[in-house]
Structure formats: C-alpha cells, structure tokens
Amino acid sequence: MGFNMTKTEKLAIIDVKAELKLLPMVLHAVREVSQKYGLEEKYARDLELATEEACHNVIEHAYPDNEKGYYQVEIHKEPTKFVITVKDQGIPFNLNLLTDEQPTDLGIKIMRAYTDEINSKYLGKEGKEVELVKYLPFEPIEEPEHPIEEELLAPKSEEISLRIMRPDETVALARCIYKVYGYTYPHEDIYYPQKFSSLIESGLVTSCVTVNSKDDVIGHLGVFLENPDDLVGESALAAVDSRYRGRGIFPKMKNLMMEHVQKKGLLGLYSRAVTVHVASQKSNVKMGAKETGFVLAHSPPTAIFKKMEASSGSNRRTVALFYVPVAPDPGHNVFLPLKHGDILKKIYNHGELKRTFNQSSNEGLSFHSQIHSHLLPEMSSAFLRVNKFGIDFLDELKLQVNDLCYRHVELIVLDLPLSDPATALLCPEIEDLGFFFSGLMPEYLDGDALRLQYLNNVIFNPEDVQVYSEFGKDIFSYVVEEWKSKNYY
Incomplete structure (x- = not known):
C-alpha cells in the first residue's frame, strides 16, 4: 500500500x-x-x-x-x-x-x-x-504547573500552516489536546507522547497538524488504521485550539489528509461525528462525506468541547458514522440480509457506491471462525470483526458476548463481511442474541461490512441525539426502531 x-x-x-x-x-x-x-x-x-x-x-x-x-x-x-x-x-x-x-x-x-x-x-x-x-511503559504528559487560561482569539493576521506531523511533535500535540479536551478524550494514547510516537512510526497512525507562527501545534487530524492491511482509515482526533476557530482549519486538514492517504493507497476514510451538537456532522457533509449509520451510546459522557455549547448529561453519547471515498470506487459483489436490504441499498445509493447485489447461498463453512476482538476498557466498549465464518461461529460469538457482559462491557460492536454470503444467512440468528442494525462500513472488511451493535444495561434516550441532515434522520430513525425491537427501553 x-x-x-x-x-x-x-x-x-x-x-x-x-x-x-x-x-x-x-x-x-x-x-x-x-x-x-x-x-x-x-x-x-x-x-x-x-x-x-x-x-x-x-x-x-x-x-x-x-x-x-x-x-x-x-x-x-x-x-x-x-x-x-x-x-x-x-x-x-x-x-x-x-x-x-x-x-x-x-x-x-x-x-x-x-x-x-x-x-x-x-x-x-x-x-x-x-x-x-x-x-510498553510510556510516560504520560505532565500536568501543567498552572492551568492553561482561556485566551482571546489570535490575530487573524497571524500566519498558520498545515503539514504532516512528525513523531517528535507528540508532546506539543498532547498539549493542544489538553487545551481542547482537558484529560477527557476517550483514547488515552494521546496523553502518552512516546506511545503515540510509536504508533506514528509504525504506520498505524498518520496525522497532520496546523502550526502557528511560533510553530506551536494549534490543530490536529489523524488517520488511524486498526490493522496494517486495512484499505480504509478512521479520520479521528480532530482538534482546533479555540483561539484559532473560525478560520476553516478543519476542512483544510481533512483535504490534506484525503490527498495524503489517497497517494498511500487507501480507498476512503470513515469518521464518527458527535451528536450532542450538529457542528461536526455539518462539517463532514460539507466535505462530501455521507452518513452510513449511527452507533447508539457509543462513548462515555466524559469528553468536553471548550468554547462549544453541548448538552450535559450522564448517559453515553451517540455518534453518526460517515464515509468519504478518496479513490475511485472499485465496486463489489455483496450479499445483503433480507431484513436490512432496503436501508442498505439507500445508503449505497446516497453514497454513490456501485454494488452488485447477489443472492445468498448456503455454502459450506470451515470449522473454525476467526473473530478479531479489540477491547477498549476506558470506553467500556469492545469492537468485534469477523474475518471468517465457521460452523462454530454462533457458539464462539455467544461465548465472547457472555464474557464481555460478565466483565460489564457496555457496548459491543460487531462488523460482518458483506462479501460473504454467510453474513446474510446468519444475520437473523445473530440478531436473536440481542444485536441490532447500526449501519454500513464501506471497504472495511476486504469489501464492505454490516455493522451491528449490542448494548449491555445501557440507558439511551433518542431525544438526546441531534442529527444534521434529512438523510441522517432517516437512518437514525431506522436504527432507533431496531433498538426498540430488542426491548432495550
């Protein structure tokens, strides 16, 4: 790549x-x-x-x-x-x-x-x-000796510039993140500069930064890969120093990263936009990204956004899923579960993604399934992705779900390959375990992925969610109805 x-x-x-x-x-x-x-x-x-x-x-x-x-x-x-x-x-x-x-x-x-x-x-x-x-042991960023005070807007005449981030700038980045989020950003890696440098050097993270005239980091946007062979990355860890807001820094960083990862062989970027306000959803839409789903109760209510109004509360927060291609759409053959076929076709059509919809067939399965599990204890969340179905799949999934629930994990996300006919065939039985429709992840599992989710004793109120676009509202309503069908409320 x-x-x-x-x-x-x-x-x-x-x-x-x-x-x-x-x-x-x-x-x-x-x-x-x-x-x-x-x-x-x-x-x-x-x-x-x-x-x-x-x-x-x-x-x-x-x-x-x-x-x-x-x-x-x-x-x-x-x-x-x-x-x-x-x-x-x-x-x-x-x-x-x-x-x-x-x-x-x-x-x-x-x-x-x-x-x-x-x-x-x-x-x-x-x-x-x-x-x-x-x-590996990494030293966290030191607590500032004096709280960083709120500052006035920087002069608009001050020059700023964008570039790809260097591994030796992670301390400056951590300080920028602190100014925007305090110590509340869910992914703790950002507060360990050496650890974040290691991720950059490994290629699992590629970032761009905006710097001011003093070469201070005043903006950041990263692209994260879960596995080295992934063809899509997550656009995440977006932050802009409050003194420099209003200059269109985020769109400029997003454009730079889209161009950069396209040259490196990626097909697209997905992102998660918060729903406590519509600002980040609006920015994604303006950048050409399309809504592909919602993860209800995605993250703990810890993150703060300085200088931005957001409703407070103690419940987990929902995110909207977005996808934007950075290279020509290669097209795929997909097998859609009958129940969700219409909504998935609407998402494909809205995203201008060309797909051939095939009929499911009862093909033979190997014995062993391959389910990759990524646990985020700080978010009380687990992300499962099916790399291969086997005849033991449902038993293996039940074991993993039972184990995660026993450990009080609140959110389980499950991604299923739509290139495999077994996804369409097994989807009803998977949903019988308590999973429900969450959305579509284009190019995520050597093709596309159907995203399902499971909530473990989590309070969710649809009224807390703000959705920007009309298409987003249609998807959100569908996800909420699926959630209700599981008697979660």
Whole structure:
C-alpha cells in the first residue's frame, strides 16, 4: 500500500512437551526475547512470572493421568505492547475464571497482577488459548504547573500552516489536546507522547497538524488504521485550539489528509461525528462525506468541547458514522440480509457506491471462525470483526458476548463481511442474541461490512441525539426502531 508500516512481529514460537522440567527453557526465552526487543528488565520479569503461571496451569491440569501432551508459546510484539499466547489441546478449562472480579485461584491472581490485560478463548478442536498482554511503559504528559487560561482569539493576521506531523511533535500535540479536551478524550494514547510516537512510526497512525507562527501545534487530524492491511482509515482526533476557530482549519486538514492517504493507497476514510451538537456532522457533509449509520451510546459522557455549547448529561453519547471515498470506487459483489436490504441499498445509493447485489447461498463453512476482538476498557466498549465464518461461529460469538457482559462491557460492536454470503444467512440468528442494525462500513472488511451493535444495561434516550441532515434522520430513525425491537427501553 505504500505506508511504512510495522506489522505485528512474531518473535518466537515454541512447541514444548507439557513437562515441568522444560518450563525454565520457555521462561528464559520469554525473558530474553522480550528484553532484546525493548521491554525493560522489570517488565520482562513481570511477563515471565505471568507466563510461568499460565504454562504451569497447562502442565498440571491440561493433560491428566500421565497423558502425553504439548503446548505452544508464542511471543509477539505490537507497536505498544508485548503479547504472550499460550495454547494447548488439553482438557477444557473454565476460562471465565480468568476474568472473575475476585479470583480465588492464586495462579490467576498472579497472572492478573503481572499483566495489563488477559484474553482467552476456546478454539474448538484446536483446544484453547490464553493471551497475556504487557503494555510498553510510556510516560504520560505532565500536568501543567498552572492551568492553561482561556485566551482571546489570535490575530487573524497571524500566519498558520498545515503539514504532516512528525513523531517528535507528540508532546506539543498532547498539549493542544489538553487545551481542547482537558484529560477527557476517550483514547488515552494521546496523553502518552512516546506511545503515540510509536504508533506514528509504525504506520498505524498518520496525522497532520496546523502550526502557528511560533510553530506551536494549534490543530490536529489523524488517520488511524486498526490493522496494517486495512484499505480504509478512521479520520479521528480532530482538534482546533479555540483561539484559532473560525478560520476553516478543519476542512483544510481533512483535504490534506484525503490527498495524503489517497497517494498511500487507501480507498476512503470513515469518521464518527458527535451528536450532542450538529457542528461536526455539518462539517463532514460539507466535505462530501455521507452518513452510513449511527452507533447508539457509543462513548462515555466524559469528553468536553471548550468554547462549544453541548448538552450535559450522564448517559453515553451517540455518534453518526460517515464515509468519504478518496479513490475511485472499485465496486463489489455483496450479499445483503433480507431484513436490512432496503436501508442498505439507500445508503449505497446516497453514497454513490456501485454494488452488485447477489443472492445468498448456503455454502459450506470451515470449522473454525476467526473473530478479531479489540477491547477498549476506558470506553467500556469492545469492537468485534469477523474475518471468517465457521460452523462454530454462533457458539464462539455467544461465548465472547457472555464474557464481555460478565466483565460489564457496555457496548459491543460487531462488523460482518458483506462479501460473504454467510453474513446474510446468519444475520437473523445473530440478531436473536440481542444485536441490532447500526449501519454500513464501506471497504472495511476486504469489501464492505454490516455493522451491528449490542448494548449491555445501557440507558439511551433518542431525544438526546441531534442529527444534521434529512438523510441522517432517516437512518437514525431506522436504527432507533431496531433498538426498540430488542426491548432495550
């Protein structure tokens, strides 16, 4: 694609017989490899201790009665974290114990104490896996010694300029974000300059900044990729210093990023516009972006927008989904669920996206599903994307939903590939689990994605939502009716 991206690095894969005498070799590898690739000694030791408990659990309990068995330990590094995955094909273990709020098992307590995140799942006939995550340590931006005072508008004669952001400007960016949002912006990465620099260097984030005559960052817009191979990015983290509002900075930054990512091979940008006011929705429409859906109760009510009026409240806030192409539409074959076919065709037509609508067929499925899960604890949200359907899909989805609800995750977003006929066939059964229609994500899953969502004991009031355009109001009404059909209210 052209981005200088660093994909997830698989550093080591160890297949080992489930015997205690071989465990020191595994632990030595975890410690040495993680330190060689940038993890400080004390954090490498934490990861080693957690891995010891996970492996010991397999050795002691996965293969009873002297049954010979093996397990696999995989070490890989991502831009902001190290991950150890322990897989085995032994006797099933109650993975829900790993997420108990008050675990009684000492080994689980140790794993929880020495990691930042634990993920686990069943793999059908391939057994089960436990994923131990240790975030790379980054220093947060320091609290200003004195509160940043409200300032008058900057002179309109002052020159400002736009350019692509450098990785060494993340401290200046964090200060700009602080002026706009305080410490309330939902994605915490922005408050860790070193961490955000790492994301830029990896290619998962590309940003542009607006700077003033003193070279201070007074505006920012980023494009975020979840995976290096994604063909669409999210336009997010838009901020303009209140002293420089009214100069059309946001449209200029959006134009710059659209041109930049088009040269890098992306097909389009999607964005999420807040609905506590219509300003950001209006800006998206003026830039040629089209509404494709709404995520109800998307984020906690923490973000503030200085110098902008917004209704207050304690409920989660809804966002409008927008998409704008930056390259010629390649066209796709899609399989639409019968229930949502009309609204999806309206969205395609409004967005001027050419699609061929195919009839679903009951094609054979592989055994294993592939569901990618991205948990955002600070937002009490989880984003699931289906990369492949298998005959175990509904069972696997039920397990993940039950686990997330048990952990009090309030919002679950599920993206299904419309290029796969299984999406149309399985959609009714997925919605029987409590999911409901949220919108369309063009070019999101090697084609397009149908977005569904699930709310877990969340208060939502449609009257709190402000929608800018008439087409947006039509989509919002459809989503609300689908929400009501689940007896959430």
